[in-house]
Amino acid sequence: MHKVLSLIALAVLGSGTFINTCQADTLAIVNGTIIDATGNAPIRDGVLIIQDSIIAAVGSAKEVSVPDDAQIIDAEGKFLIPGLIDANLHLFLNIDPETLVKYEGRFHEIIVEAAQIALKSGLTTVFDTWGPYADLVKARDAINSGDVVGSRIYLAGNIIGFDGPFSADFREGAAAHFSKAFVNRINRAWDQGVGRDLMWLGPDEVGSRVAEYAEKEVDFLKYGGSGHSDMFFISFSQRVQKAIVDAAHAAGKTVQVHTTSIESLDMAVEAGVDILTHCDITGPVKAMPEATAKKIADRQIACSVLPVTQRRLDALLAMAEPDKGPGPDLKNSRKNIVSLVAAGATLLLSTDAGIEHPILMSEREGAVTVDPRAKLGEGHFNALVGLEEMGVAPMEILKMVTSNTAKAYKLDGQIGTLTAGKIADIVILDRNPLKKATNYRSIHTVIKDGQIVGIDALPISPIISTLQPTEVTD
Amino acid sequence: MHKVLSLIALAVLGSGTFINTCQADTLAIVNGTIIDATGNAPIRDGVLIIQDSIIAAVGSAKEVSVPDDAQIIDAEGKFLIPGLIDANLHLFLNIDPETLVKYEGRFHEIIVEAAQIALKSGLTTVFDTWGPYADLVKARDAINSGDVVGSRIYLAGNIIGFDGPFSADFREGAAAHFSKAFVNRINRAWDQGVGRDLMWLGPDEVGSRVAEYAEKEVDFLKYGGSGHSDMFFISFSQRVQKAIVDAAHAAGKTVQVHTTSIESLDMAVEAGVDILTHCDITGPVKAMPEATAKKIADRQIACSVLPVTQRRLDALLAMAEPDKGPGPDLKNSRKNIVSLVAAGATLLLSTDAGIEHPILMSEREGAVTVDPRAKLGEGHFNALVGLEEMGVAPMEILKMVTSNTAKAYKLDGQIGTLTAGKIADIVILDRNPLKKATNYRSIHTVIKDGQIVGIDALPISPIISTLQPTEVTD
């Protein structure tokens, strides 16, 4: 006789503890519809067997038999998809001076908080593409070792060529109000010695510096192909970009680029990067030429895009000055995503998300709260709806947020699909995500590493995300 | 047989604990020279008896006999003076954004730290004339109740008419880098509802608002007679100043004024204030007219001055632009002190001192570290030397830092002199302070409330004062 663990029971369990410790070694999820994210048709009346955190078998009830000792999860009427993956976010995005001063020494705790918010919203894996290196490593290792619960983290550390938070790339003006000692500590925590100075150097030297950086405990590399403030400027020459890519690959790591213009995009493609981060951003003047989209598709370079909903775009356009600001950029972004899909490019869903400081957010005049994209735990749901609006096929959307990303990061042997041999990262939904993108929000259960996550208790010890905007008084 | 407690033993005791808990009820300090700060001649071979924290008797060995049960302190070759008093300092002076953000919620601890640094340097009483009200109250009450050791605190809270740290009076430009919620919390902590807005009102309303403020747990009142940034502007009309002074006196509290120009000084004199804070500051253009000094003397209004040494003045003048900045101001300050002394005015020594943040200080380009005046624990020693340079008589200098201040604050019934009936606040010096002002530094023992203070252990739990400038790296 199987131990039947109803989903209702799971939900109850979930609310008190964050990992279901009384779980059996073998778990069988039965009666649900399995959408494995390989592109294959959904399996109705499916059976998915988990053993030792790995998916042991997947198939229809006819094909797969449930082991005797398995604990049974009845997913009748529900939908199983792989754990979601955000290809590009920033668990520690709070580079406002107030947070930096107040929580210096505790950034890793905020990163864990963010990883728990991510996990709660179905993201079992996230790729952190810019943040404070040492704190990210600390949080990643704590999570990956099982000491604390959270979304699985892969991290890049600095974006090669970018300076830290108190630099011309970000908030230079704030530096004057703090001690140089503090400003330097913060900038060093981010830039890790591979900042703007590299732009003065030639390919050999940049290559060496990147090779050295790649020896750190970073999971992948990312470099700036264009400026962060002056988005049309190019950061590195063609040959230097090649040297960076080669150094990364020599170190066995995937390499991606930050680009924000048509030409910086093209240079990165020529340099042979693995992933183009926000390759949908081509500036306010012009959308991506067809030839560029085709080149990306032909060379099979993954495109990490930042989709917004039409509602958000409309709200931003209403606020923006004519031909300026985020509105026109995003108008082109939507066009570019459609072009890339049409050209057959491989897309990855990303959000640039982090924890939004609730107090600072509440104070932003005219801050558009319509369908936020960079708000951790919310952004990916809105981005998925944006893709649906742009006419991307439901199965492609699912792949963008699961298997495509795993593959682009060369992790498709481990994550991204519900197929035998993969790590058991599973989201069980109440409603069919292929019917309507908003159904991704109907999360019933999150399983990570084969363990049912007590998502209701997440984040466990929130620091920033629960600050009360009501503290704003005059 | 008396228990003889040698000063050497005291020093040893002092280093481990901050209050000598094994002290007898009656203490007799014998064989030293007593300078009681009344203006009377020093008493050689003096005897001072302390009972229940009060000075029971003072006189020569011939006049005063030592009770049998008294514990004896042998002060052979030493000099007894009243505990020192700073008429105007700011225990929490660290309004740089970094400290404000980092230590919000712990300001009272920093105030205690400051009060311990003060006590260690002989200041048994301090008058805090501007700071965060609630935190000051918390620290004052903790010290005055005996829960923690520290200099006795009297506090004013806000300077009436001044806005908080993130305002045009102080660091307005920094506000843009923080949440409004934080900026407002900080500003409110300081302004206490009696800020710049009062300047729009007439005498009746300002009077009412001050009367209301006087009901708070403040020990005395202080108002702005002139602007903090624009030093030549006058803050309140003659009749409003009168209303403020009347409201303070009606509440039974002394009232002082912040003035920075000849005319703001004159208006405050006319308004009937008790103390003129930094009345030696008359701006860069002109020194105090003789008539003004005479008026102050005639009306017996106490002058709280900020003396600097000639070395410091020279260093500042070398840095300053011609006719600008702190140099010319201080040049006039020295002249003004001499004029005031000549006119027979009652002077109080003050420093505006607080804990200087060691890291921020070390970064200040060209920051003049020569004979600092506003550095807590150092400043008053330098100021005393400055007075000596200006030709002030040694006995007058002693009175400025003890009995004059006690009297100006109407506390001469309790502190300020070594006479029977006063609280036993005593500093024992190795060398004669009437011989040379630097001898005030030769502190051997500090007694507060009749208790020997373990000054070597102070400050007990330093937060800011021990930060290491060596953290500054690039």
Next chain:
Amino acid sequence: MHKVLSLIALAVLGSGTFINTCQADTLAIVNGTIIDATGNAPIRDGVLIIQDSIIAAVGSAKEVSVPDDAQIIDAEGKFLIPGLIDANLHLFLNIDPETLVKYEGRFHEIIVEAAQIALKSGLTTVFDTWGPYADLVKARDAINSGDVVGSRIYLAGNIIGFDGPFSADFREGAAAHFSKAFVNRINRAWDQGVGRDLMWLGPDEVGSRVAEYAEKEVDFLKYGGSGHSDMFFISFSQRVQKAIVDAAHAAGKTVQVHTTSIESLDMAVEAGVDILTHCDITGPVKAMPEATAKKIADRQIACSVLPVTQRRLDALLAMAEPDKGPGPDLKNSRKNIVSLVAAGATLLLSTDAGIEHPILMSEREGAVTVDPRAKLGEGHFNALVGLEEMGVAPMEILKMVTSNTAKAYKLDGQIGTLTAGKIADIVILDRNPLKKATNYRSIHTVIKDGQIVGIDALPISPIISTLQPTEVTD
């Protein structure tokens, strides 16, 4: 037989030349209604005789006979009032850097342009209360000597205690973009050595400096009672204000004050000034107390006010942040004017007007163009309507813009009423100004110094007022 000069003919004459050179020595204006601004009832079927630029006789046709040699002006159906007077404007208000650089050396020409715009709109006399001294003198002397046409100018030069255009009182931030030589030249042109530095001094010295300044070719004096940027700050102590007033009176000149708060107003009243400039401005927090209004009335000190229409106030309030900016100020301004009228104070109409640079104006985001008050040639008409809205009696309104002002400046022996012996400054209106304030706009003829002005040709050589906003391109 009289030469009959019909008003229609006058209008034709007016359009070609600016002074009617073929005018007879004696002029008789007949058949119109004369409102002499003394407060007496209008004289229907009136006769006004002008001889040698002076009003020789005024009365009804029954009382006054027309000399044989008189040239007749038939004013049938029209209304004669004294030439209008603005108690407080700034003919050169264009202290934007672009104008300052571009027209340096030609400011006097712009002042003449302004005086011609003023005259065209019925202002035969204006009091310029702040501007570049030497240029104002040049323009005034050219006009008053008859070399050029324009409104009669009385000037104050600098506001004593104010620094120049590139100072903290006005546009300090712009200074960094220009040579120090230029910045200093401009600042000196305005401050004339009686700027902010005076605030450091006592009454004797300020008195001497003002006495010295009064020897310049200024017609009256004005000093700052409160700060221009920080409106609640007081500039001079009570005794210094007294010294300024005394120095002005000793020099035989009227003296007025710039005040912007209840207390700065009261101090000026106590100091004995002749005119309170914009005494309706008491800041955003509080309207004028009844006692203040009464005191002003009792001491018969003239109040120069800046009325706005309700429509303008509404427009400004709609733009303003709550409790900030010009809206709340003006709300109190309207209340204060009503209070002053109720208390029986003598009011003068003023506008602070100058030529508004058409290009800069057209670029101001949200610049309220509704019923502008500070726009030369327009402002006084709107201000008169504002007064009507506030319930001021029509005859009082007329006096505010004519006889009251003449009297306040002690010039009632020469201008301000249509009475025998006065300079023949006359405005002939098509419609009755006592019926409706907008009727002041129905100017048919302007006579200044007994000469009919060719108003259609004014301004004769415009420099700024005709610049085309259409030059704004992108």
Next chain:
Amino acid sequence: MHKVLSLIALAVLGSGTFINTCQADTLAIVNGTIIDATGNAPIRDGVLIIQDSIIAAVGSAKEVSVPDDAQIIDAEGKFLIPGLIDANLHLFLNIDPETLVKYEGRFHEIIVEAAQIALKSGLTTVFDTWGPYADLVKARDAINSGDVVGSRIYLAGNIIGFDGPFSADFREGAAAHFSKAFVNRINRAWDQGVGRDLMWLGPDEVGSRVAEYAEKEVDFLKYGGSGHSDMFFISFSQRVQKAIVDAAHAAGKTVQVHTTSIESLDMAVEAGVDILTHCDITGPVKAMPEATAKKIADRQIACSVLPVTQRRLDALLAMAEPDKGPGPDLKNSRKNIVSLVAAGATLLLSTDAGIEHPILMSEREGAVTVDPRAKLGEGHFNALVGLEEMGVAPMEILKMVTSNTAKAYKLDGQIGTLTAGKIADIVILDRNPLKKATNYRSIHTVIKDGQIVGIDALPISPIISTLQPTEVTD
């Protein structure tokens, strides 16, 4: 019998008029040493015949006979060199707001003033590589048509990819202080529609835009290879740079690049530019690699360099913060020039010079006036000395400032050497320039287009260059 025109007589003539109008059709300069700047040895006892503004013959007295009708100039003891050429300067460099506002509409007059200062100092031809297009065209055409005297001008107009004076490339902060209309007019006068916006576009579009721009009356093209403010950023991708170069060449124009880093230099080399402007600037971090110098030499791309003297470098290093500012840049500049010479590259002397506004210059705190390089009329003399210090051979130095530049701009058929068939641009020196670089200053006579220039009278109607710093008062 020849008409002998002694050089002394010439000098006298020169002082009154700027062109010797009583000059014969044929001129023979005899007895001097001719250094023709081809690299050939100097010709002692040389004869140079000018007919119709062209050099008809050059050789030793033995080889060349003097025509009978020739007017003779006796150059005994003197040295003839080709008219000097500055490969890169900016006749209108005064983009300070004060000059822009004050002289709008007269920029072409200032350009003529500059061209006359240049001519006076021996520069018969200058290449203006950035400035206000229409004004430059106006000045160039006036000079080249012979209407006014001045250095022959070739102009580029805008640097493609740069925005105007009030942009992020130059003085963005000043814009807020002026009307948008003015700011836009100025920016448009410079950017000519080929500014920063091009950076958003791909090669085809940029190519078209450049082709269109090349149809204007520009003599050659220049584009930004790197940012003007952020010197390490790259402005255009490799393929866009290629498109720019191709468009220029298709229009039959030479094309040069503004580069400021090793990588932007390399990209321009790869793109096939004709001239590398200030290719000696590689930033503060690193000097030019040997491989880069070799590549430039091998591809025979001309290097326009900005040499400074050691004295100037020392002065700048003394002022500069460690590792920052102009000092370290220039340290590498000197190293790079030596490397380029060693590699055999073709160098052109350039100065970036313009008229320095005497008042603004005199106010610059710590402005280094030691051996200025960018001061028109002075800079090239100092730069020549700098080259001498770096060990460049005297004949190479002469070629850099004459024939090399002519050749690089493909104008060697017309100017640059003293050889038959060339335009008669000649400088006659008192002392041998091959002996000592300071001898270039010993200008006795300047001949341009075969006409003796009355250099003493230049500039004829100075506007800016003679402003008196003594106007600076306080």
